[in-house]
Structure formats: C-alpha cells, structure tokens
Amino acid sequence: xxxxxxxxxxxxxxxxxxxxxxxxxxxxxxxxxxxxxxxxxxxxxxxxxxxxxxxxxxxxxxxxxxxxxxxxxxxxxxxxxxxxxxxxxxxxxxxxxxxxxxxxxxxxxxx
Amino acid sequence: xxxxxxxxxxxxxxxxxxxxxxxxxxxxxxxxxxxxxxxxxxxxxxxxxxxxxxxxxxxxxxxxxxxxxxxxxxxxxxxxxxxxxxxxxxxxxxxxxxxxxxxxxxxxxxxx
Numbered sequence: 001x002x003x004x005x006x007x008x009x010x011x012x013x014x015x016x017x018x019x020x021x022x023x024x025x026x027x028x029x030x031x032x033x034x035x036x037x038x039x040x041x042x043x044x045x046x047x048x049x050x051x052x053x054x055x056x057x058x059x060x061x062x063x064x065x066x067x068x069x070x071x072x073x074x075x076x077x078x079x080x081x082x083x084x085x086x087x088x089x090x091x092x093x094x095x096x097x098x099x100x101x102x103x104x105x106x107x108x109x110x111x
Numbered sequence: 112x113x114x115x116x117x118x119x120x121x122x123x124x125x126x127x128x129x130x131x132x133x134x135x136x137x138x139x140x141x142x143x144x145x146x147x148x149x150x151x152x153x154x155x156x157x158x159x160x161x162x163x164x165x166x167x168x169x170x171x172x173x174x175x176x177x178x179x180x181x182x183x184x185x186x187x188x189x190x191x192x193x194x195x196x197x198x199x200x201x202x203x204x205x206x207x208x209x210x211x212x213x214x215x216x217x218x219x220x221x222x223x
Binding site: 040050058101104105 | 119143145152153154155156157160198206208209210211213214215216
C-alpha cells in the first residue's frame, strides 16, 4: 500500500510566523503535490514537483514556497502566515500521470 | 466555466436505493478519469478509475461519455457507509505537465 505521511494533523500558528509542512511518501513516486481544500472550493493546487529539486507553480502559489531535496520528501513553506491561509493542506504523490495518493492532511489555523 | 463541474448535492437517499452522480469536464483532450471518495475531515481516497468502456466494481459502476464530456458514477444498493463526498477527477495536460483537476464534490447522505 502507498503510504503518504504528513508531519502534523493539526497546527495553530500566529500571523507572520514561518510555517513548514512536511510530506513523505514511501512508494518512490516521481510526482508530489500540495493542495489546499476549503469548503465549496474543492482542492486547489498550490505547487507540484516532478523530480528532485524541481518545482512548478500550481493555481494558487502566492504566499507559498516548496522544497524537494529528496525524492521522498516534499515540503510546503508559508513564508509569513496570514489568516487567509487557514485551511486543510493535503499532500499527494503519484507515479507519472496516474492516480494520486493523499496523506491524511494538516488542518492549519492561523490566528 | 469550471474545468470539472459536479452537482454539490446533498443527495439524501434511503438504504438500498440506487443513486447516480454526473460530472462534466471542459477539456476534450483529457485522457484519464477517476472517482475519489472523501469522508468528513479525511483525505480523498481513490474509489475507481474510469475506463473508456465503462467499468464496474461491486455495487459501483463508472461510465465515460467522451462525446458529451461527462462521467457518471452509479451506486446500487446504497449502504450507510457510502455516506461521503464523491470527487470527480480529470487529467489535464498543460504547460508540459500532466495535472489532475478535481471537482468540488457531490455529497451523499444515506439514511436508514
């Protein structure tokens, strides 16, 4: 079974803090993705990576950055957290263009 | 127009009912289609891939209509445990990369 893990299930941060969300997959997948999910809006792609040290902007990259130093690990960074970044963050991985497997999600609250 | 559109529901059905969801997509070049299931406050999980000829997995049947650009999911003999949000997912090749586009989901509530 594919396993995707995320560093925290729940996180509370203050406005202006730098926030790191970590994601690790154990299936040697090339592709990794970060989404946020908000009620009524569905999943929106923030950033994705098709290889180590490679990153591409998704649909809503503003206010975020990513890092992929190793194949199995993909980190999402909120440089200066704001209240409108309160959301559920989901990491996913896949083999090339096939179905994606998701981690359990991190529910981030920025106060 | 959204790239993937679904009726948000909720669909409220009794146990044992048959229920169908439709989903339309805008990119005629899409090649891969999926249905995911998401339980409340949990991550999406792959329910089934959708093949050109249609496919069935137990009580679940998925069909693809390329000409009309829609995908359907049929659930027979609904169980209480089928209550969840069902996400329609379509691939899109853009900017040299293959991405999955998720619909906002259709909520199903099965009651006794």
